[in-house]
Amino acid sequence: MAEPDEYTFQRYLEAKRTVDDRALHRPTIDRLQAELASRGDGRPVRVLDVGAGTGAMLRRLLDWDVLQGAVDYTGVDAREQAVTTGRHRIEEWAAQHNWGLANEGTRADPFEIDRDGHAVRATLQQGDVFEVIATGEWEPDLIVGCAFLDVVELGEALPRLFGVGADPLVYFPITFDGETIFRPVHDRAIESRMMDAFHATMNEPDRPGGSRTGRRLFDAIPSYGGRLLSAGGSDWVISPEEQEYPADEAYFLHHIIDIVTGAVEEYQPADLDPAQIRQWGQQRHTDVTNAELVYSTHQFDVLAKAWARCHRPESTQASVALSGMLVFSSRNDTASRPLSKGGVASEMSCDCLGEPRLQKFEEKAHIMAWAVGWIRQIGGVQREFYLSVIPPCSKIQYLLLTSE
DSSP states (O other), X not given: OOOOSOOOHHHHHHHTHHHHHHHSOHHHHHHHHHHHHTOOSOSOEEEEEETOTTTHHHHHHHHTTSSOSSEEEEEEESXXXXXXXXXXXXXXXHHHTTOEEESOOSSSSOEEEEETTEEEEEEEEESOHHHHHTTSOOOOSEEEOTTOGGGSOHHHHHHHHHTSSSSOEEEEEEEEEEEEEEESOSOHHHHHHXXXXXXXXXXXXXXXXXXXXXXXXXXXXXHTTOEEEEEEEOOEEEOOSSSSOSTXXXXXXXXXXHHHHHHHHHHOOTTOOHHHHHHHHHHHHHHHHTTOOEEEEEEEEEEEEOOSSEXXXXXXXXXXXXXXXXXXXXXXXXXXXXXXXXXXEESOOBOSSSOOBOOEEETTSEEEXXXXXXXXXXXXXXXXXXEEOOOOOSSOOOEEOOOO
């Protein structure tokens, strides 16, 4: 396949579906299936898919029997075109797999999908994920974020997602982790500079996410109160088979090359001139056209249980009695302040894997809604508490507490 005349994100999402199918870590999928099957409460499995794209994870989890029985699915994506395409893809998939389907798939008119007594209620909606979940209307049993956490700020995303509902399962497959490989290598020096620059673009201060989010999850999940259940590698590996690529994966490769080339051109690394960047891209497109390119990226799939002691306060403020010591940490230093009876610590800059935030705390007094995201006991003889905050908001959405 020659280089396309145009690229669309919707085609990219659909083209990568077979790539993801091969890559997903099956033991983690099996553990997810077992966790859902063990619920035993007779309710529909409520699924919230963040950064859902075209709804590929819904189709996949149904095809693989991970979602069984009654299912209530909501997929949220920022791109209206992805959502529209996703509704069409679900309609096509249902017809191809002999599922009955009714309605439009919108929030006002959810899909009703059924086969052999297996009933699925499904909605795809456009919107900012964190604005949508901030409405407080969600009580998911499972949160899915495929290829999501590496394009958002981890220190803000995890506490917000962990605060949705009561101890949901959280499944983060295809989380990028810092390795991108193209073969054959035509110029080793240029190849190394291109990959270094591409990864550097992911770590720019004005860009959310990061190039090594996958490995950061193993520390971040327990830091935010989660419990790791299963994890494994989910590397993309694409190679030609009998001088052609399967499905629409040649398009996928062309699109990846276009993404890499564009990102590096915009980044303007000092050790690469624009002509070298363009030449690299042209050569890689030729490799795909000739069915000679092998491409791989390193990624992780992670399944965890969010903190069980999560609740939604009934008012815009909450009270909690704490003792011991509050630990405030920032990117530059860590300050500890003992709390005596009636003690107050206020307007301290603090951080937990995120940006410092203004915040206020009063012992045995109100924790103001705009200030506090969650408080978590991390143990120790002195009963230390680790405190972090969400960005200021007009009302409290979720509060995670440990108290005496």
